[in-house]
Amino acid sequence: xxxxxxxxxxxxxxxxxxxxxGIGRYGIFIAFMLICLVLSVVTPKxxxxxxxxxxxxxVSINALLAFGVTFVIITGGIDxxxxxxxxxxxxxxxxxxxxxxxxxxxxxxxxxxxxLLLGAFNGxxxxxxxxxxxxxxxxxxxxxxxxxxxxxxxxxISNLSDxxxxxxxxxxxxxxxxxxxxxxxxIVCSVVLKKTVLGRYMYAVGGNEPAARAxxxxxxxxxxxxxxxxxxxxxxxxxxxxxxxxxxxxNAGVGFELDAIAAAIIGGTSTTGGTGTMTGxxxxxxxxxxxxxxxxxxxxxxxxxxxxxxxxxxxxxxxxSLNQTKN
Amino acid sequence: MKRIYFxxxxxxxxxxxxxxxxxxSTSSEKSGESEGKKLTVGVTMLxxxxxxxxxxxxxxxxxxxxxxxxxxxxxxxxxxxxxxxxVESFIAQKVDVIIMNPCEVEASSPAVTKALAAKIPIINxxxxxxxxxxxxxxxxxxxxxxxxxxxxxxKLGGKGNVVMMHGYMGQAAQIKREQGARExxxxxPNLKLLAHQTGEWDRAKGMALMENWIQSYGADINxxxxxxxxxGMGAVKALTDAGLKNKVIVVSIDAIPDALQAVQKGTLxxxxxxxxxxxxxxxxxxxxxxxxxxxxxxEILIPFQxxxxxxxxxxxx
Numbered sequence: 141x142x143x144x145x146x147x148x149x150x151x152x153x154x155x156x157x158x159x160x161x162g163i164g165r166y167g168i169f170i171a172f173m174l175i176c177l178v179l180s181v182v183t184p185k186x187x188x189x190x191x192x193x194x195x196x197x198x199v200s201i202n203a204l205l206a207f208g209v210t211f212v213i214i215t216g217g218i219d220x221x222x223x224x225x226x227x228x229x230x231x232x233x234x235x236x237x238x239x240x241x242x243x244x245x246x247x248x249x250x251x252x253x254x255x256l257l258l259g260a261f262n263g264x265x266x267x268x269x270x271x272x273x274x275x276x277x278x279x280x281x282x283x284x285x286x287x288x289x290x291x292x293x294x295x296x297i298s299n300l301s302d303x304x305x306x307x308x309x310x311x312x313x314x315x316x317x318x319x320x321x322x323x324x325x326x327i328v329c330s331v332v333l334k335k336t337v338l339g340r341y342m343y344a345v346g347g348n349e350p351a352a353r354a355x356x357x358x359x360x361x362x363x364x365x366x367x368x369x370x371x372x373x374x375x376x377x378x379x380x381x382x383x384x385x386x387x388x389x390x391n392a393g394v395g396f397e398l399d400a401i402a403a404a405i406i407g408g409t410s411t412t413g414g415t416g417t418m419t420g421x422x423x424x425x426x427x428x429x430x431x432x433x434x435x436x437x438x439x440x441x442x443x444x445x446x447x448x449x450x451x452x453x454x455x456x457x458x459x460x461s462l463n464q465t466k467n
Numbered sequence: 468m469k470r471i472y473f474x475x476x477x478x479x480x481x482x483x484x485x486x487x488x489x490x491x492s493t494s495s496e497k498s499g500e501s502e503g504k505k506l507t508v509g510v511t512m513l514x515x516x517x518x519x520x521x522x523x524x525x526x527x528x529x530x531x532x533x534x535x536x537x538x539x540x541x542x543x544x545x546x547x548x549x550x551x552x553x554v555e556s557f558i559a560q561k562v563d564v565i566i567m568n569p570c571e572v573e574a575s576s577p578a579v580t581k582a583l584a585a586k587i588p589i590i591n592x593x594x595x596x597x598x599x600x601x602x603x604x605x606x607x608x609x610x611x612x613x614x615x616x617x618x619x620x621x622k623l624g625g626k627g628n629v630v631m632m633h634g635y636m637g638q639a640a641q642i643k644r645e646q647g648a649r650e651x652x653x654x655x656p657n658l659k660l661l662a663h664q665t666g667e668w669d670r671a672k673g674m675a676l677m678e679n680w681i682q683s684y685g686a687d688i689n690x691x692x693x694x695x696x697x698x699g700m701g702a703v704k705a706l707t708d709a710g711l712k713n714k715v716i717v718v719s720i721d722a723i724p725d726a727l728q729a730v731q732k733g734t735l736x737x738x739x740x741x742x743x744x745x746x747x748x749x750x751x752x753x754x755x756x757x758x759x760x761x762x763x764x765x766e767i768l769i770p771f772q773x774x775x776x777x778x779x780x781x782x783x784x
Contacts, residue, residue, distance in 0.1 A: 183683070185682050185683045188682070190682065191682040194678045194679070194682060197678075198675045198678065201671075289515070289516060293521075294515055294516060294517075294518065294521045295518050295521065296518065296670075296697075296723075296725060298724070298725045298728070299728075309704075309708065381671060384671065384674070384704075385670045385671050385674060385700075385701060385704065386704065387670065387700075387725065389670065389671075390516065391516045391517075392669075392671065432675075433679050433682075436664060436676060436679035436680065436683070437679055437682060437683040438683075439662045439664070439683070441664075443636065445664075
């Protein structure tokens, strides 16, 4: 039985999937370069070192969230709670980040713990019950928002220490810290996905759950790890955000989950699971960031900005899927 | 089977209608004789996720305790539909007065109409509805925009480039604050509105927007008007990071504690104080006056005040 399924996977699914992955990434990369090219021509302010540094800094938070959600979507799940996890983390980290209270590692660990806990909660409920991830994480989204408001009494928490504010607002060798954090986590997430057994299991679970189960993969364990990981990455995004705006905000992160999911999907992660890469997701996040930055530079009215953004997102994905079917 | 279900449902329905009818008559008799008893006031607030609204609500609660009024406070979570349902439930509970902090100008209007139809006085606090309530307590947002832009105009000597950060497009506060700012801009032809864009009331979004503006306009920007303090604080952060803060004036609205601290530090040049305490206190005071049949003001407009380093002490708690 096991053998049969294995050969079955190898003969039909795997080559098909690798093909899509390769071309998908290529298509979105072309779209990204095209948009950058257009922006460079239209506004001379776009292609400057300082502006590009700012774009990547602005993208970093969404990219971290998108990395986490990419893991989840690859296993065939979804996580809507990450925006709220950002809020909880923001409040928790800020509570421990006042000057002269604790060393800077304490707010980081406290925030991270909050995110991991909420992520693990998602994983636990999803694996123990048969409730779809969409509904479970929708619930956690509301719970998280409520917790953030309870902990902060509905008010922003300010007056944070300089060392904490350095995390998202500092520079190392002229490079803003969020960019360094982004690069490090991009490498870590790529390695996890590509080079580890866990990563292979994620593709297997999302690609064909019965087959994965039959081949002896412990589905629940993989899912548990994936949702916890996603919560952890959301926590890091929350800490970054809090440090960048130097306040803990209970209403931070509203709608962030949608931008993160958009980045993953634009980057070629299939919503049905089994495909996706961190490089694709990173380009997806950069694409969204570049569009928003470019439209601001061109001073496009806010009414039009939203329309343009939506059209470009759909356009990018349509282009991508046309590319796939053609080949 | 279906028919049995249907008939039993309708029987229960009719019975409950009948019973509630009975209830109504007895409770209205009761309320007639309970003149000396504790007043009950139902309060529905726009959103308890908003610091200013929380402050108004806290003040209502504080004052209610002083006056010996029983409060039922609920959060409409920015949904006009939810707010209408909450008011309906207040009507069913036969509260003496309703205080509503409307979610929307049009969509929350039916709540006012329903309360008045049930002969329960309703007071709007902070923002308006199309339907006229028994009383309105709040401030005129147009004035706040005017005050903020006037400060910029005077600081710049009537000449320079301004950028404006909007709140959520189409919300009453956004529309009115913009209107006030534009009125002043019209009076100063040499004051140019370089760019305007929404920061959705959000600090992180305001910061990103300011970073992008700095990229495209750089040192051409002389002043920033942010329609709330959160975005203003974001602008201050972006300008400070870019080393431009001492060259650019930033003014915002609301006077939240963070903003007051920033004014003290000199990073934020001014904020405009909207008096949450007064709005809260006056609304519950008016509620009591109405319930006791005393004379009351149909409209109390609490003025905005400009907060700069000079008069800061008054506003710091």
